[in-house]
Amino acid sequence: xxxxHTEGHRRHDPKVETYLGLPLPANEVxxxxxxxxxxxxxxxxxxxxxxxxxxxxxxxxxxDPGLVRFLEEAWPAVQEQAIDREFLxxxxxxxxxxxxxxxxxxxxxxxxxxxxxxxxxxxxxxxSNPIVAGxxxxxxxxxxxxxxxxxxxxxxxxxxxxxxxxxxHHAAAAMAGGYCFFNNAAVAAQAIVDATxxxxxxLDVDVHHGNGTQQxxxxxxxxxxxxxxxxxxxxxxxxLGYADEVGEGPGxxxxxxxxxxxxxxxxxxxxDLDRALERIxxxxxxxxxxxxxxxxxxxxxxxxxxxxTEGYHEMGRxxxxxxxxxxxxxxxxxxxxxxxxxxxxWLRGAEGRHFGGA
Ligand code: Q9C
Ligand code: ZN
Numbered sequence: 001x002x003x004x005h006t007e008g009h010r011r012h013d014p015k016v017e018t019y020l021g022l023p024l025p026a027n028e029v030x031x032x033x034x035x036x037x038x039x040x041x042x043x044x045x046x047x048x049x050x051x052x053x054x055x056x057x058x059x060x061x062x063x064d065p066g067l068v069r070f071l072e073e074a075w076p077a078v079q080e081q082a083i084d085r086e087f088l089x090x091x092x093x094x095x096x097x098x099x100x101x102x103x104x105x106x107x108x109x110x111x112x113x114x115x116x117x118x119x120x121x122x123x124x125x126x127x128s129n130p131i132v133a134g135x136x137x138x139x140x141x142x143x144x145x146x147x148x149x150x151x152x153x154x155x156x157x158x159x160x161x162x163x164x165x166x167x168x169h170h171a172a173a174a175m176a177g178g179y180c181f182f183n184n185a186a187v188a189a190q191a192i193v194d195a196t197x198x199x200x201x202x203l204d205v206d207v208h209h210g211n212g213t214q215q216x217x218x219x220x221x222x223x224x225x226x227x228x229x230x231x232x233x234x235x236x237x238x239x240l241g242y243a244d245e246v247g248e249g250p251g252x253x254x255x256x257x258x259x260x261x262x263x264x265x266x267x268x269x270x271x272d273l274d275r276a277l278e279r280i281x282x283x284x285x286x287x288x289x290x291x292x293x294x295x296x297x298x299x300x301x302x303x304x305x306x307x308x309t310e311g312y313h314e315m316g317r318x319x320x321x322x323x324x325x326x327x328x329x330x331x332x333x334x335x336x337x338x339x340x341x342x343x344x345x346w347l348r349g350a351e352g353r354h355f356g357g358a
Contacts, residue, residue, distance in 0.1 A: 009138050014130040035340045058187050142181075168213075199283055202224065207303035210291055224283050228260060260305055266311030289327045297309075313346065316350035
């Protein structure tokens with residue numbers, strides 16, 4: 001299988017994230033992608049491919065131009081305002097209670113503000129998502145990785161894997177968050193719709209609900225979003241990801257959430273995977289985008305499910321058994337020592353190769 005990869009991800013290299021206001025070592029670090037790349041190279045069955053630049057156009061087809069502008073300007077603005085620090089986290093979020101009783105129209109007329117600590121809140125979901133000097137460049141590379149993966153599949157590959165970093169599925173049209181800046185999977189899905197005119201399904205198997213992907217396609221019937229994730233009553237993003245979120249308008253019925261119980265094991269998880277795959281199979285279309293996370297792993301430091309490496313092999317096998325072409329993009333997964341083995345197992349399963357051996 002071809003693996004789209006670039007060293008460009010390294011430009012997003014936060015040392016610290018804040019959690020409940022306290023600094024902790026960052027989870028979403030370059031070593032994650034290194035571990036996956038090294039394991040796939042060592043396997044011998046994968047071929048690394050460089051991404052091609054696709055420009056900002058495909059990003060703007062799913063994202064608000066204001067988000068792109070903010071991410072491009074954020075670091076220069078930090079420097080201009082002579083804020084002496086290595087990373088930016090919002091100071092103030094325009095959260096719902098601030099505007100209680102005010103009309104939608106009036107609220108929409110409030111300005112973005114010029115202060116970078118306010119702008120980061122305006123365009124951001126949470127306080128665990130540091131922006132550093134190279135974040136914008138790396139996030140642009142991640143989109144190019146996803147789009148090059150699409151090109152490979154449109155060019156005839158049965159499946160291809162984009163080693164995206166930073167990840168994307170928490171990023172909504174007008175919002176970054178959860179270690180995500182641009183929604184790589186959503187940009188990829190839109191590019192497939194634009195190129196083929198077909199319906200596209202996005203299967204999200206990261207441990208977190210992909211609130212950004214759900215938001216972007218909420219009213220769309222041409223892009224089906226199906227996600228398995230830890231119940232948001234326990235885990236980020238807390239406020240979306242419940243089973244009653246089915247989409248609205250033309251998109252009603254094209255959004256499917258499967259919240260998982262605490263410590264869900266392979267068997268529990270794979271039973272819901274089958275339900276999601278059944279729904280995808282009922283929809284026309286020849287390509288599925290997979291938002292692939294390994295933070296469902298039993299040892300993951302921020303997830304609370306209990307999947308195993310064998311479980312990933314079986315998951316890859318079942319997803320490929322749909323018989324559709326796969327654009328696989330990397331999302332989360334933070335237990336770095338197991339990331340390589342887990343990616344190898346999933347992708348080998350998707351190719352119909354055995355769990356181990358050649
Ligand atoms: N102490 C993805 O997996 N909150 N994003 C983390 C950790 C945000 C994870 C708090 C988690 C986002 C792509
Ligand atoms: Zn995640």
